[in-house]
Amino acid sequence: MFYSQWTAVRTIRLIKIIVVLGFLVFGLIACTEQRTRKDGIVIADSSSYEASLYRQNCAICHGKEAYGKEVDGKPVPSLRFGDAKKRSREEIYNQIKHGKLPMPSFEGQLTEKEINRMVDFIMYDLQAREKEDSKVSQK
Ligand code: HEC
Structure with missing residues (x-):
């Protein structure tokens, strides 16, 4: 018991x-x-317009998931971590619009609106920055 x-x-x-x-x-x-x-979104899982622009225009060099890649023996940087995360909104915008060898300029290929959407995509979807960051970098 x-x-x-x-x-x-x-x-x-x-x-x-x-x-x-x-x-x-x-x-x-x-x-x-x-x-x-x-850590940011999985590009392959995203059906957003920006993700498809990324797949069409950027993945060939920056890699399918933007972790960087080697092209013709030369490293292409990640867009999620490292230096890319230290760039301001303007710097990312200029990089896409005007390019910087060996990265081509996307002016003419992407519209102004598309370039801006890609900047947001990199900052918020890939790098998962706090929204306040953009206000700081926009000055
Ligand atoms: C032909 C290959 C190529 C393509 C296509 C390309 N890039 Fe790049 N990208 C590069 C290389 C190489 C660098 C590094 C340039 C340097 O050394 O300054 C770079 C740098 C960058 C940077 C700066 C990263 C940093 O570390 O500061 C951003 C942002 C960027 N690319 C975004 C894009 C976007 C968005 C697209 C598509 C619209 C794109 N790139 C397409 C090759 C490419």
Whole structure:
């Protein structure tokens, strides 16, 4: 009698521990997902207009997911991390519009509106910058 009551108490305690652990694991998964979102979108999964512009015009050099690539033995930088993330809105805009060898100019190929949308795409979708950043860099 005493023994079975004790077992019941232990079982309840065990269930409580399992529930708490479950919440912990759930929370951890939620955090990891948030971190992935902070890393930017998956271009291949996106059906946005900018993603398709990226696939058509930029992926050949910057790589399918914009992590950079080697073209003819020369490195093409990532658009998600590194120097690209330090660029201001104007610098990214000018890079796309006027190019910088060996990157071609996209003036004439992309409209003004498309270039601006690509700047936003790089800053917010790929680099997941805080929206305030753009205000700072816009001065
Ligand atoms: C022919 C290959 C090529 C294509 C196509 C190309 N790029 Fe580039 N891009 C480069 C290279 C090479 C660099 C590095 C230039 C340098 O060394 O300054 C670069 C640099 C950049 C940078 C600056 C990155 C940094 O680290 O500061 C941005 C932003 C950029 N490209 C965006 C784009 C976008 C957007 C497209 C498509 C509309 C595009 N590029 C298409 C080759 C290319």
